[in-house]
Amino acid sequence: MPTTNVINHCHLRLSMNDISLADCGLLAAEAIPGSTPIAVALEKVKQQPALIVIEDGKPTGTLTERDIVRSRLEQGTASDILTHTPVLSPKATVADAAAVFLGSQKKSVAIADRNKPLGVVTDDHVLSCMAKEDFGKRKVKHFMTAKPAIVTPDQSIGSVLALFRHKNISRAPVVLDKKLEGIITLHDMVTKYGPQHKMRKGDLAGEKVKMAKVRVKDIMTRQPITCTPDDTVQKVIGIMVDKSITAIPVVDGDLLAGIITKHDLLRPLAEAKDTTSGLEVEAQGLQDLDPFERSRVQGELASFSDDMGRREGEGRLRVKLSFFKEHVKEKRLTRTQATLTGKKGKVQADAKGWGPYASVKEALKNLKRQLSRKP
Template sequence: RLLSSVALKKFGKKKVKKFISEDVIIVSPKDKITGVLQSFRAFHISRMPVVEDGELVGIITLHDIVTKLIQARERGTFGFILDEKRSLLDYPVEDIMNYPVVTCNINATVKEVIDKIVEYQISGIIVIDDQQKLAGIVTKRDLLEPLSGEKKDIEYPIIQINSKIKDLDRDELNRVISNFVRKYKETLGETSFYIYLRQHKETSRGEHLIYTRCRMFTAYGKFISKAEGWGVYNAVKNVLLNLERQINKKLSKERALPKNKKRKLMKYIEIESLT
Protein backbone atom coordinates (compact mmCIF):
# COMPACT_ATOMS: atom_id res chain seq x y z
CA ARG A 1 0.00 0.00 0.00
CA LEU A 2 2.82 2.38 0.85
CA LEU A 3 4.57 1.75 -2.48
CA SER A 4 1.33 2.15 -4.42
CA SER A 5 0.58 5.50 -2.79
CA VAL A 6 4.13 6.68 -3.37
CA ALA A 7 3.88 5.81 -7.07
CA LEU A 8 1.15 8.42 -7.48
CA LYS A 9 3.27 11.21 -6.03
CA LYS A 10 6.25 13.18 -7.30
CA PHE A 11 8.61 10.40 -6.24
CA GLY A 12 6.93 8.06 -8.73
CA LYS A 13 8.06 10.23 -11.65
CA LYS A 14 11.76 9.84 -10.85
CA LYS A 15 13.95 7.54 -12.96
CA VAL A 16 14.54 4.18 -11.34
CA LYS A 17 18.20 4.20 -12.43
CA LYS A 18 18.89 6.53 -9.50
CA PHE A 19 18.03 3.76 -7.06
CA ILE A 20 19.31 0.53 -8.63
CA SER A 21 22.15 -1.61 -7.30
CA GLU A 22 24.67 -2.08 -10.11
CA ASP A 23 27.07 -4.48 -8.38
CA VAL A 24 24.87 -7.50 -9.06
CA ILE A 25 26.07 -11.02 -8.24
CA ILE A 26 25.16 -13.40 -11.07
CA VAL A 27 25.06 -17.16 -11.58
CA SER A 28 25.11 -19.44 -14.63
CA PRO A 29 22.43 -22.06 -15.48
CA LYS A 30 24.90 -24.94 -14.96
CA ASP A 31 26.05 -23.81 -11.51
CA LYS A 32 24.95 -25.96 -8.60
CA ILE A 33 22.55 -24.94 -5.88
CA THR A 34 25.31 -25.29 -3.28
CA GLY A 35 27.20 -22.41 -4.92
CA VAL A 36 24.06 -20.27 -5.00
CA LEU A 37 23.44 -20.78 -1.29
CA GLN A 38 27.06 -19.91 -0.53
CA SER A 39 26.68 -16.65 -2.48
CA PHE A 40 23.40 -15.87 -0.73
CA ARG A 41 25.15 -16.19 2.61
CA ALA A 42 28.38 -14.46 1.64
CA PHE A 43 26.74 -11.42 0.05
CA HIS A 44 23.61 -11.33 2.23
CA ILE A 45 21.21 -11.50 -0.72
CA SER A 46 18.19 -13.64 -1.57
CA ARG A 47 18.03 -13.49 -5.38
CA MET A 48 20.46 -13.78 -8.28
CA PRO A 49 20.04 -13.21 -12.03
CA VAL A 50 20.95 -16.22 -14.16
CA VAL A 51 23.18 -15.17 -17.07
CA GLU A 52 24.54 -17.23 -19.96
CA ASP A 53 26.87 -15.79 -22.62
CA GLY A 54 25.99 -12.29 -21.45
CA GLU A 55 22.25 -12.87 -21.80
CA LEU A 56 19.71 -12.85 -18.97
CA VAL A 57 18.08 -16.29 -19.04
CA GLY A 58 16.38 -16.48 -15.65
CA ILE A 59 16.39 -15.65 -11.96
CA ILE A 60 16.79 -17.82 -8.88
CA THR A 61 15.71 -16.90 -5.36
CA LEU A 62 15.97 -18.40 -1.92
CA HIS A 63 12.22 -18.87 -2.07
CA ASP A 64 12.63 -20.99 -5.21
CA ILE A 65 15.13 -23.28 -3.52
CA VAL A 66 12.93 -23.77 -0.47
CA THR A 67 9.65 -24.33 -2.32
CA LYS A 68 10.85 -26.15 -5.44
CA LEU A 69 13.46 -28.41 -3.89
CA ILE A 70 13.25 -28.78 -0.14
CA GLN A 71 9.46 -28.67 0.28
CA ALA A 72 8.91 -30.45 -3.04
CA ARG A 73 10.89 -33.47 -1.89
CA GLU A 74 8.85 -33.61 1.28
CA ARG A 75 5.52 -33.31 -0.54
CA GLY A 76 6.41 -34.86 -3.90
CA THR A 77 4.96 -31.92 -5.81
CA PHE A 78 7.75 -30.66 -8.07
CA GLY A 79 7.58 -30.80 -11.87
CA PHE A 80 10.46 -33.25 -12.32
CA ILE A 81 11.32 -36.38 -10.39
CA LEU A 82 13.73 -35.73 -7.55
CA ASP A 83 16.33 -38.43 -7.11
CA GLU A 84 16.19 -39.52 -3.49
CA LYS A 85 19.86 -40.53 -3.61
CA ARG A 86 20.99 -37.22 -5.03
CA SER A 87 21.76 -34.28 -2.78
CA LEU A 88 19.49 -31.29 -3.29
CA LEU A 89 22.59 -29.13 -3.40
CA ASP A 90 23.86 -30.93 -6.51
CA TYR A 91 20.96 -29.85 -8.74
CA PRO A 92 21.80 -27.21 -11.38
CA VAL A 93 20.30 -23.74 -11.27
CA GLU A 94 18.52 -24.24 -14.59
CA ASP A 95 16.31 -26.92 -13.04
CA ILE A 96 14.55 -24.51 -10.71
CA MET A 97 15.19 -20.99 -12.02
CA ASN A 98 12.26 -18.82 -13.05
CA TYR A 99 11.76 -17.66 -16.63
CA PRO A 100 10.65 -15.39 -18.22
CA VAL A 101 12.07 -12.80 -15.85
CA VAL A 102 10.11 -9.73 -14.79
CA THR A 103 12.30 -6.82 -15.88
CA CYS A 104 12.20 -3.08 -16.34
CA ASN A 105 14.19 -0.73 -18.54
CA ILE A 106 16.86 1.41 -16.92
CA ASN A 107 14.96 4.52 -18.08
CA ALA A 108 11.68 3.43 -16.49
CA THR A 109 10.07 5.58 -13.83
CA VAL A 110 9.66 4.54 -10.21
CA LYS A 111 5.90 4.33 -10.77
CA GLU A 112 6.34 1.87 -13.63
CA VAL A 113 8.56 -0.33 -11.46
CA ILE A 114 6.21 -0.18 -8.48
CA ASP A 115 3.29 -1.13 -10.71
CA LYS A 116 5.17 -4.29 -11.74
CA ILE A 117 6.15 -5.11 -8.15
CA VAL A 118 2.50 -4.91 -7.12
CA GLU A 119 1.20 -6.75 -10.19
CA TYR A 120 3.58 -9.71 -9.91
CA GLN A 121 3.78 -9.61 -6.09
CA ILE A 122 7.58 -9.67 -6.05
CA SER A 123 10.15 -7.88 -3.92
CA GLY A 124 12.71 -7.03 -6.59
CA ILE A 125 13.02 -6.46 -10.33
CA ILE A 126 15.93 -7.00 -12.72
CA VAL A 127 16.91 -3.83 -14.60
CA ILE A 128 18.08 -4.06 -18.23
CA ASP A 129 19.51 -1.50 -20.63
CA ASP A 130 18.42 -0.66 -24.17
CA GLN A 131 20.50 -3.60 -25.48
CA GLN A 132 18.62 -6.00 -23.19
CA LYS A 133 21.75 -6.48 -21.08
CA LEU A 134 21.75 -6.73 -17.30
CA ALA A 135 22.15 -3.25 -15.80
CA GLY A 136 21.30 -3.88 -12.17
CA ILE A 137 18.54 -4.79 -9.75
CA VAL A 138 16.06 -2.72 -7.75
CA THR A 139 14.18 -3.92 -4.67
CA LYS A 140 11.42 -2.61 -2.44
CA ARG A 141 14.06 -1.57 0.06
CA ASP A 142 15.92 0.45 -2.59
CA LEU A 143 12.74 2.45 -3.18
CA LEU A 144 11.55 2.73 0.41
CA GLU A 145 14.82 3.87 1.99
CA PRO A 146 15.06 7.25 0.22
CA LEU A 147 11.40 8.07 0.87
CA SER A 148 12.23 9.90 4.07
CA GLY A 149 14.21 12.32 1.96
CA GLU A 150 10.99 13.45 0.32
CA LYS A 151 9.87 15.21 3.50
CA LYS A 152 10.55 18.93 3.43
CA ASP A 153 10.63 19.47 7.19
CA ILE A 154 13.15 16.73 7.94
CA GLU A 155 16.55 17.49 9.43
CA TYR A 156 19.57 16.27 7.49
CA PRO A 157 21.57 14.13 7.51
CA ILE A 158 19.10 11.28 7.90
CA ILE A 159 20.82 8.34 9.59
CA GLN A 160 19.23 4.96 10.19
CA ILE A 161 21.04 2.12 11.98
CA ASN A 162 19.77 -1.44 11.61
CA SER A 163 21.41 -4.05 13.79
CA LYS A 164 20.66 -6.70 16.41
CA ILE A 165 24.13 -6.49 17.95
CA LYS A 166 23.87 -6.26 21.72
CA ASP A 167 25.46 -3.31 23.51
CA LEU A 168 25.95 -1.42 20.23
CA ASP A 169 26.68 2.23 21.03
CA ARG A 170 24.18 3.74 18.59
CA ASP A 171 24.71 7.31 19.77
CA GLU A 172 28.43 7.12 19.11
CA LEU A 173 27.90 5.38 15.78
CA ASN A 174 25.40 8.07 14.82
CA ARG A 175 27.94 10.78 15.72
CA VAL A 176 30.68 9.13 13.65
CA ILE A 177 28.46 8.81 10.60
CA SER A 178 27.21 12.39 10.99
CA ASN A 179 30.78 13.68 10.97
CA PHE A 180 31.57 11.63 7.88
CA VAL A 181 28.48 12.84 6.00
CA ARG A 182 29.00 16.50 6.93
CA LYS A 183 32.46 16.43 5.33
CA TYR A 184 30.72 16.27 1.95
CA LYS A 185 27.68 18.41 2.72
CA GLU A 186 28.63 21.21 0.34
CA THR A 187 29.40 18.78 -2.49
CA LEU A 188 26.79 16.07 -2.06
CA GLY A 189 23.94 18.12 -0.61
CA GLU A 190 21.21 16.66 1.60
CA THR A 191 22.11 13.10 2.50
CA SER A 192 20.34 10.01 3.80
CA PHE A 193 22.57 7.30 5.26
CA TYR A 194 21.47 3.74 6.05
CA ILE A 195 23.77 1.24 7.72
CA TYR A 196 23.26 -2.42 8.58
CA LEU A 197 25.54 -4.39 10.91
CA ARG A 198 25.47 -8.13 11.46
CA GLN A 199 27.56 -10.12 13.93
CA HIS A 200 28.99 -13.48 12.81
CA LYS A 201 29.90 -16.32 15.13
CA GLU A 202 33.61 -16.24 14.20
CA THR A 203 35.87 -14.47 16.68
CA SER A 204 39.48 -13.29 16.77
CA ARG A 205 41.17 -11.93 19.87
CA GLY A 206 37.81 -11.54 21.53
CA GLU A 207 36.24 -9.61 18.65
CA HIS A 208 33.39 -10.94 16.52
CA LEU A 209 33.51 -10.71 12.74
CA ILE A 210 31.10 -7.93 11.78
CA TYR A 211 29.49 -7.58 8.35
CA THR A 212 28.52 -4.02 7.44
CA ARG A 213 26.49 -2.69 4.53
CA CYS A 214 25.58 0.95 3.95
CA ARG A 215 23.70 3.00 1.39
CA MET A 216 24.20 6.71 1.01
CA PHE A 217 21.60 8.68 -0.96
CA THR A 218 22.68 12.18 -1.97
CA ALA A 219 21.74 14.90 -4.42
CA TYR A 220 24.88 13.81 -6.30
CA GLY A 221 23.85 10.16 -6.62
CA LYS A 222 23.75 6.91 -4.64
CA PHE A 223 26.76 5.23 -3.05
CA ILE A 224 26.77 1.65 -1.74
CA SER A 225 29.47 0.00 0.31
CA LYS A 226 29.98 -3.41 1.96
CA ALA A 227 32.78 -4.49 4.27
CA GLU A 228 33.74 -6.76 7.13
CA GLY A 229 36.00 -6.33 10.10
CA TRP A 230 36.86 -7.79 13.48
CA GLY A 231 34.74 -5.76 15.86
CA VAL A 232 32.38 -2.87 15.17
CA TYR A 233 35.22 -0.35 14.99
CA ASN A 234 37.09 -2.07 12.15
CA ALA A 235 33.91 -2.96 10.24
CA VAL A 236 32.66 0.64 10.30
CA LYS A 237 36.12 1.96 9.45
CA ASN A 238 36.36 -0.33 6.44
CA VAL A 239 32.91 0.46 5.10
CA LEU A 240 33.49 4.22 5.41
CA LEU A 241 36.87 3.88 3.71
CA ASN A 242 35.17 2.16 0.79
CA LEU A 243 32.55 4.89 0.64
CA GLU A 244 35.17 7.63 0.68
CA ARG A 245 37.07 6.01 -2.17
CA GLN A 246 33.89 5.85 -4.23
CA ILE A 247 33.05 9.49 -3.55
CA ASN A 248 36.56 10.71 -4.34
CA LYS A 249 36.69 8.63 -7.51
CA LYS A 250 33.41 10.05 -8.75
CA LEU A 251 34.33 13.62 -7.86
CA SER A 252 37.75 13.30 -9.48
CA LYS A 253 36.36 11.70 -12.62
CA GLU A 254 33.47 14.08 -13.21
CA ARG A 255 35.31 17.23 -12.22
CA ALA A 256 38.72 16.15 -13.55
CA LEU A 257 40.48 17.12 -10.35
CA PRO A 258 44.28 16.81 -10.31
CA LYS A 259 45.55 13.94 -8.17
CA ASN A 260 47.30 16.30 -5.77
CA LYS A 261 43.99 18.05 -5.08
CA LYS A 262 41.88 14.98 -4.39
CA ARG A 263 40.29 14.89 -0.99
CA LYS A 264 42.41 13.06 1.56
CA LEU A 265 41.01 9.94 3.13
CA MET A 266 39.18 10.66 6.36
CA LYS A 267 41.05 10.54 9.65
CA TYR A 268 39.61 7.79 11.76
CA ILE A 269 40.60 9.35 15.06
CA GLU A 270 36.92 10.25 15.25
CA ILE A 271 35.89 6.62 15.57
CA GLU A 272 38.56 5.41 17.94
CA SER A 273 35.96 5.46 20.72
CA LEU A 274 34.10 2.63 19.01
CA THR A 275 36.81 0.17 20.08
Protein backbone atom coordinates in the same frame (compact mmCIF):
# COMPACT_ATOMS: atom_id res chain seq x y z
CA MET B 1 25.28 18.90 -14.88
CA PRO B 2 26.35 18.55 -11.23
CA THR B 3 24.27 21.57 -10.17
CA THR B 4 21.10 19.98 -11.54
CA ASN B 5 21.77 16.76 -9.62
CA VAL B 6 22.19 18.70 -6.39
CA ILE B 7 18.92 20.57 -6.96
CA ASN B 8 17.07 17.32 -7.67
CA HIS B 9 18.51 15.71 -4.56
CA CYS B 10 17.55 18.69 -2.41
CA HIS B 11 14.02 18.60 -3.83
CA LEU B 12 13.80 14.90 -3.02
CA ARG B 13 15.04 15.56 0.52
CA LEU B 14 12.46 18.30 1.10
CA SER B 15 9.67 16.16 -0.36
CA MET B 16 10.47 13.11 1.79
CA ASN B 17 10.60 15.14 4.98
CA ASP B 18 7.39 16.98 4.13
CA ILE B 19 5.12 13.92 3.80
CA SER B 20 4.05 12.34 7.08
CA LEU B 21 2.88 8.78 7.59
CA ALA B 22 -0.52 10.17 8.54
CA ASP B 23 -0.62 11.80 5.09
CA CYS B 24 -0.06 8.38 3.50
CA GLY B 25 -2.75 6.82 5.70
CA LEU B 26 -2.24 4.13 8.33
CA LEU B 27 -3.23 0.49 7.87
CA ALA B 28 -5.38 -1.13 10.54
CA ALA B 29 -3.57 -3.73 12.65
CA GLU B 30 -4.52 -5.66 15.77
CA ALA B 31 -2.38 -5.28 18.88
CA ILE B 32 -1.51 -8.52 20.70
CA PRO B 33 0.46 -9.20 23.90
CA GLY B 34 3.92 -10.70 23.51
CA SER B 35 2.68 -13.78 25.37
CA THR B 36 0.33 -14.71 22.50
CA PRO B 37 1.09 -18.26 21.24
CA ILE B 38 2.69 -18.36 17.79
CA ALA B 39 -0.13 -20.52 16.39
CA VAL B 40 -2.73 -17.96 17.50
CA ALA B 41 -0.71 -15.07 16.07
CA LEU B 42 -0.43 -16.88 12.73
CA GLU B 43 -4.21 -17.22 12.46
CA LYS B 44 -4.77 -13.57 13.38
CA VAL B 45 -2.19 -12.12 10.97
CA LYS B 46 -3.72 -13.84 7.94
CA GLN B 47 -6.52 -11.28 8.03
CA GLN B 48 -4.32 -8.15 8.16
CA PRO B 49 -0.97 -6.76 6.98
CA ALA B 50 0.72 -7.15 10.38
CA LEU B 51 0.22 -7.49 14.12
CA ILE B 52 1.52 -4.98 16.66
CA VAL B 53 3.20 -6.72 19.60
CA ILE B 54 2.80 -5.18 23.07
CA GLU B 55 5.43 -5.81 25.74
CA ASP B 56 5.50 -4.14 29.16
CA GLY B 57 2.52 -2.02 28.18
CA LYS B 58 3.99 -0.52 25.01
CA PRO B 59 4.36 -1.51 21.33
CA THR B 60 7.81 -2.90 20.52
CA GLY B 61 7.48 -4.13 16.94
CA THR B 62 5.37 -5.91 14.36
CA LEU B 63 4.85 -9.46 13.14
CA THR B 64 3.79 -10.38 9.62
CA GLU B 65 2.78 -13.77 8.28
CA ARG B 66 6.16 -13.88 6.54
CA ASP B 67 7.97 -13.28 9.86
CA ILE B 68 6.15 -16.16 11.54
CA VAL B 69 6.63 -18.60 8.66
CA ARG B 70 10.32 -17.76 8.32
CA SER B 71 10.89 -18.39 12.03
CA ARG B 72 9.99 -22.08 11.42
CA LEU B 73 8.74 -22.32 14.99
CA GLU B 74 5.42 -23.92 15.85
CA GLN B 75 5.62 -23.45 19.61
CA GLY B 76 6.49 -20.44 21.72
CA THR B 77 5.15 -16.90 21.88
CA ALA B 78 5.09 -13.80 19.72
CA SER B 79 7.91 -12.32 21.81
CA ASP B 80 10.11 -15.33 20.99
CA ILE B 81 10.21 -14.43 17.29
CA LEU B 82 9.72 -10.66 17.46
CA THR B 83 12.32 -8.33 15.99
CA HIS B 84 12.29 -5.15 18.08
CA THR B 85 12.14 -2.12 15.81
CA PRO B 86 11.61 1.61 16.33
CA VAL B 87 7.95 2.55 16.75
CA LEU B 88 7.10 5.72 14.84
CA SER B 89 4.56 8.45 15.50
CA PRO B 90 1.96 9.41 12.88
CA LYS B 91 3.91 12.67 12.46
CA ALA B 92 7.02 10.77 11.36
CA THR B 93 7.87 11.05 7.68
CA VAL B 94 8.11 8.51 4.89
CA ALA B 95 11.88 9.03 5.11
CA ASP B 96 11.78 7.87 8.74
CA ALA B 97 9.82 4.75 7.78
CA ALA B 98 12.16 3.96 4.87
CA ALA B 99 15.14 4.18 7.24
CA VAL B 100 13.50 1.64 9.57
CA PHE B 101 12.71 -0.73 6.69
CA LEU B 102 16.31 -0.68 5.51
CA GLY B 103 17.92 -0.81 8.93
CA SER B 104 15.80 -3.66 10.27
CA GLN B 105 15.06 -5.60 7.05
CA LYS B 106 11.42 -5.52 8.15
CA LYS B 107 8.48 -4.90 5.82
CA SER B 108 6.23 -3.20 8.38
CA VAL B 109 6.57 -0.71 11.22
CA ALA B 110 4.20 0.06 14.09
CA ILE B 111 2.70 3.53 14.47
CA ALA B 112 1.75 4.74 17.95
CA ASP B 113 0.99 7.91 19.87
CA ARG B 114 2.19 7.90 23.49
CA ASN B 115 2.37 4.10 23.45
CA LYS B 116 -1.16 3.80 22.07
CA PRO B 117 -1.01 1.67 18.89
CA LEU B 118 -2.70 3.36 15.92
CA GLY B 119 -1.82 1.04 13.04
CA VAL B 120 1.07 0.10 10.76
CA VAL B 121 2.68 1.13 7.51
CA THR B 122 4.36 -1.33 5.14
CA ASP B 123 7.13 -0.87 2.60
CA ASP B 124 4.59 -1.40 -0.20
CA HIS B 125 2.33 1.24 1.33
CA VAL B 126 5.11 3.83 1.63
CA LEU B 127 6.44 3.19 -1.88
CA SER B 128 2.92 3.39 -3.36
CA CYS B 129 2.41 6.69 -1.57
CA MET B 130 5.66 8.13 -2.94
CA ALA B 131 4.97 6.80 -6.44
CA LYS B 132 2.25 9.45 -6.70
CA GLU B 133 4.79 12.22 -6.04
CA ASP B 134 7.62 13.52 -8.24
CA PHE B 135 9.68 10.54 -7.08
CA GLY B 136 7.42 8.29 -9.16
CA LYS B 137 8.21 10.21 -12.35
CA ARG B 138 11.92 9.47 -12.18
CA LYS B 139 13.55 6.76 -14.29
CA VAL B 140 14.62 3.28 -13.22
CA LYS B 141 18.16 3.93 -14.49
CA HIS B 142 18.67 6.48 -11.71
CA PHE B 143 18.20 3.87 -8.96
CA MET B 144 18.94 0.41 -10.39
CA THR B 145 22.01 -1.68 -9.62
CA ALA B 146 23.85 -1.69 -12.95
CA LYS B 147 26.20 -4.61 -12.23
CA PRO B 148 24.35 -7.07 -10.00
CA ALA B 149 25.66 -10.46 -8.94
CA ILE B 150 24.62 -13.01 -11.59
CA VAL B 151 24.52 -16.79 -11.95
CA THR B 152 24.43 -19.15 -14.93
CA PRO B 153 21.83 -21.83 -15.76
CA ASP B 154 24.27 -24.71 -15.15
CA GLN B 155 25.56 -23.40 -11.84
CA SER B 156 24.90 -25.59 -8.79
CA ILE B 157 22.43 -24.52 -6.12
CA GLY B 158 25.12 -24.98 -3.50
CA SER B 159 27.33 -22.36 -5.17
CA VAL B 160 24.37 -20.00 -5.49
CA LEU B 161 23.64 -20.28 -1.77
CA ALA B 162 27.28 -19.52 -1.04
CA LEU B 163 27.05 -16.44 -3.29
CA PHE B 164 23.85 -15.27 -1.61
CA ARG B 165 25.42 -15.67 1.79
CA HIS B 166 28.62 -13.85 0.80
CA LYS B 167 26.82 -10.95 -0.90
CA ASN B 168 23.95 -10.84 1.62
CA ILE B 169 21.37 -11.04 -1.18
CA SER B 170 18.32 -13.22 -1.78
CA ARG B 171 18.01 -13.25 -5.56
CA ALA B 172 20.11 -13.07 -8.74
CA PRO B 173 19.46 -12.82 -12.48
CA VAL B 174 20.32 -15.94 -14.48
CA VAL B 175 22.45 -14.94 -17.46
CA LEU B 176 23.96 -16.79 -20.43
CA ASP B 177 26.07 -14.88 -22.98
CA LYS B 178 24.88 -11.59 -21.44
CA LYS B 179 21.25 -12.52 -22.16
CA LEU B 180 18.70 -12.80 -19.37
CA GLU B 181 17.50 -16.40 -19.04
CA GLY B 182 15.57 -16.07 -15.78
CA ILE B 183 15.85 -15.21 -12.10
CA ILE B 184 16.49 -17.37 -9.05
CA THR B 185 15.58 -16.48 -5.47
CA LEU B 186 16.06 -17.93 -2.02
CA HIS B 187 12.30 -18.47 -2.02
CA ASP B 188 12.64 -20.65 -5.16
CA MET B 189 15.14 -22.87 -3.39
CA VAL B 190 12.97 -23.26 -0.30
CA THR B 191 9.70 -23.95 -2.13
CA LYS B 192 10.95 -25.95 -5.14
CA TYR B 193 13.96 -27.77 -3.76
CA GLY B 194 12.76 -28.12 -0.19
CA PRO B 195 9.71 -30.42 -0.52
CA GLN B 196 11.56 -32.91 -2.73
CA HIS B 197 14.52 -33.26 -0.37
CA LYS B 198 12.78 -32.67 2.97
CA MET B 199 14.92 -29.73 3.97
CA ARG B 200 15.08 -28.77 7.62
CA LYS B 201 16.23 -25.73 9.53
CA GLY B 202 19.91 -25.16 8.83
CA ASP B 203 19.90 -26.76 5.39
CA LEU B 204 20.09 -23.43 3.58
CA ALA B 205 23.56 -22.88 4.95
CA GLY B 206 24.64 -25.94 3.00
CA GLU B 207 25.53 -27.77 6.21
CA LYS B 208 23.19 -30.76 5.97
CA VAL B 209 22.18 -31.23 2.33
CA LYS B 210 24.45 -31.74 -0.66
CA MET B 211 23.11 -29.72 -3.55
CA ALA B 212 25.87 -30.17 -6.12
CA LYS B 213 23.60 -32.11 -8.49
CA VAL B 214 20.77 -29.56 -8.55
CA ARG B 215 21.26 -26.84 -11.16
CA VAL B 216 19.91 -23.31 -11.37
CA LYS B 217 18.01 -24.14 -14.57
CA ASP B 218 16.07 -26.83 -12.70
CA ILE B 219 14.30 -24.38 -10.38
CA MET B 220 14.78 -20.84 -11.75
CA THR B 221 11.84 -18.70 -12.86
CA ARG B 222 11.97 -18.44 -16.64
CA GLN B 223 10.75 -15.38 -18.54
CA PRO B 224 10.54 -13.20 -15.42
CA ILE B 225 8.80 -9.84 -15.37
CA THR B 226 11.25 -7.19 -16.59
CA CYS B 227 11.49 -3.45 -17.05
CA THR B 228 13.72 -1.07 -19.01
CA PRO B 229 16.10 1.63 -17.78
CA ASP B 230 13.70 4.31 -19.03
CA ASP B 231 10.60 2.97 -17.29
CA THR B 232 9.30 5.16 -14.49
CA VAL B 233 9.62 4.39 -10.80
CA GLN B 234 5.83 4.61 -10.55
CA LYS B 235 5.41 1.81 -13.09
CA VAL B 236 7.95 -0.43 -11.35
CA ILE B 237 6.45 0.11 -7.89
CA GLY B 238 3.02 -0.72 -9.30
CA ILE B 239 4.33 -4.02 -10.68
CA MET B 240 6.13 -4.93 -7.45
CA VAL B 241 3.06 -4.28 -5.31
CA ASP B 242 0.60 -5.94 -7.72
CA LYS B 243 2.73 -9.06 -8.25
CA SER B 244 4.12 -9.25 -4.68
CA ILE B 245 7.74 -9.28 -5.86
CA THR B 246 10.75 -7.46 -4.45
CA ALA B 247 13.01 -7.22 -7.51
CA ILE B 248 12.75 -6.82 -11.27
CA PRO B 249 15.55 -7.45 -13.80
CA VAL B 250 16.27 -4.45 -16.02
CA VAL B 251 16.85 -5.27 -19.69
CA ASP B 252 17.96 -3.45 -22.80
CA GLY B 253 16.47 -5.59 -25.54
CA ASP B 254 17.24 -9.13 -24.37
CA LEU B 255 20.49 -8.14 -22.64
CA LEU B 256 20.67 -7.69 -18.87
CA ALA B 257 21.22 -4.04 -17.94
CA GLY B 258 20.81 -4.37 -14.16
CA ILE B 259 18.27 -5.07 -11.45
CA ILE B 260 15.94 -2.82 -9.46
CA THR B 261 14.82 -3.85 -5.96
CA LYS B 262 12.59 -2.40 -3.28
CA HIS B 263 15.71 -1.61 -1.29
CA ASP B 264 17.07 0.36 -4.26
CA LEU B 265 13.91 2.48 -4.13
CA LEU B 266 13.74 2.78 -0.34
CA ARG B 267 17.38 3.85 -0.06
CA PRO B 268 16.99 7.36 -1.57
CA LEU B 269 13.93 7.89 0.62
CA ALA B 270 15.90 6.90 3.73
CA GLU B 271 18.86 9.05 2.72
CA ALA B 272 16.52 12.04 2.57
CA LYS B 273 15.92 11.69 6.32
CA ASP B 274 16.98 14.67 8.39
CA THR B 275 19.87 13.06 10.27
CA THR B 276 20.83 15.70 12.80
CA SER B 277 21.61 12.93 15.29
CA GLY B 278 22.01 9.19 15.31
CA LEU B 279 24.50 6.38 15.64
CA GLU B 280 26.66 4.95 12.92
CA VAL B 281 26.48 1.17 13.29
CA GLU B 282 29.23 -1.24 12.26
CA ALA B 283 28.54 -4.95 12.77
CA GLN B 284 30.85 -7.93 12.18
CA GLY B 285 29.65 -11.51 11.89
CA LEU B 286 26.18 -10.92 10.44
CA GLN B 287 27.18 -12.61 7.18
CA ASP B 288 27.34 -15.93 9.06
CA LEU B 289 23.67 -15.77 10.10
CA ASP B 290 20.68 -17.19 8.28
CA PRO B 291 18.26 -14.56 6.86
CA PHE B 292 15.80 -14.80 9.76
CA GLU B 293 18.43 -14.40 12.50
CA ARG B 294 20.17 -11.63 10.55
CA SER B 295 16.89 -9.74 10.26
CA ARG B 296 16.24 -10.01 14.02
CA VAL B 297 19.74 -8.80 14.92
CA GLN B 298 19.57 -5.91 12.44
CA GLY B 299 16.22 -4.90 13.87
CA GLU B 300 17.61 -4.86 17.41
CA LEU B 301 20.59 -2.76 16.29
CA ALA B 302 18.31 -0.34 14.42
CA SER B 303 16.07 0.06 17.47
CA PHE B 304 19.06 0.68 19.76
CA SER B 305 20.58 3.15 17.28
CA ASP B 306 17.34 5.10 16.99
CA ASP B 307 16.83 5.24 20.77
CA MET B 308 20.43 6.13 21.64
CA GLY B 309 20.65 8.60 18.78
CA ARG B 310 17.80 10.59 20.28
CA ARG B 311 19.29 10.43 23.78
CA GLU B 312 23.01 10.77 23.15
CA GLY B 313 23.27 12.45 19.74
CA GLU B 314 25.84 11.34 17.19
CA GLY B 315 28.20 8.46 17.84
CA ARG B 316 29.44 5.08 16.67
CA LEU B 317 28.33 1.60 17.69
CA ARG B 318 30.61 -1.32 16.89
CA VAL B 319 29.35 -4.86 17.38
CA LYS B 320 31.29 -8.08 16.85
CA LEU B 321 29.71 -11.54 16.95
CA SER B 322 31.73 -14.71 17.51
CA PHE B 323 30.41 -18.25 17.70
CA PHE B 324 31.20 -21.34 19.75
CA LYS B 325 30.65 -25.02 18.95
CA GLU B 326 28.11 -25.55 21.74
CA HIS B 327 24.47 -25.83 20.61
CA VAL B 328 21.15 -25.98 22.45
CA LYS B 329 18.13 -26.80 20.27
CA GLU B 330 19.93 -25.58 17.11
CA LYS B 331 20.99 -22.32 18.78
CA ARG B 332 24.73 -21.67 18.87
CA LEU B 333 26.40 -20.19 21.92
CA THR B 334 27.22 -16.68 20.74
CA ARG B 335 29.38 -13.92 22.15
CA THR B 336 28.69 -10.26 21.39
CA GLN B 337 31.26 -7.54 22.01
CA ALA B 338 29.76 -4.06 21.76
CA THR B 339 31.51 -0.69 21.91
CA LEU B 340 29.66 2.63 21.92
CA THR B 341 31.64 5.82 21.34
CA GLY B 342 29.79 9.09 21.89
CA LYS B 343 29.65 12.28 23.90
CA LYS B 344 30.10 10.31 27.15
CA GLY B 345 33.26 8.68 25.86
CA LYS B 346 33.74 4.98 25.14
CA VAL B 347 31.53 2.35 26.76
CA GLN B 348 32.04 -1.40 26.24
CA ALA B 349 29.89 -4.43 26.97
CA ASP B 350 30.29 -8.16 26.52
CA ALA B 351 27.57 -10.81 26.62
CA LYS B 352 27.01 -14.46 25.78
CA GLY B 353 23.73 -16.09 24.88
CA TRP B 354 22.12 -19.02 23.12
CA GLY B 355 21.69 -17.60 19.64
CA PRO B 356 22.88 -14.32 18.09
CA TYR B 357 19.71 -12.38 18.89
CA ALA B 358 19.78 -13.18 22.62
CA SER B 359 23.49 -12.35 22.81
CA VAL B 360 23.17 -9.02 20.98
CA LYS B 361 20.11 -8.01 22.98
CA GLU B 362 21.89 -8.66 26.29
CA ALA B 363 25.04 -6.79 25.19
CA LEU B 364 23.02 -3.73 24.17
CA LYS B 365 21.11 -3.87 27.45
CA ASN B 366 24.46 -3.85 29.28
CA LEU B 367 25.56 -0.81 27.26
CA LYS B 368 22.43 1.09 28.26
CA ARG B 369 22.97 0.13 31.89
CA GLN B 370 26.54 1.47 31.84
CA LEU B 371 25.49 4.68 30.08
CA SER B 372 22.87 5.36 32.75
CA ARG B 373 25.63 5.32 35.39
CA LYS B 374 27.76 7.90 33.59
CA PRO B 375 27.29 11.58 34.50
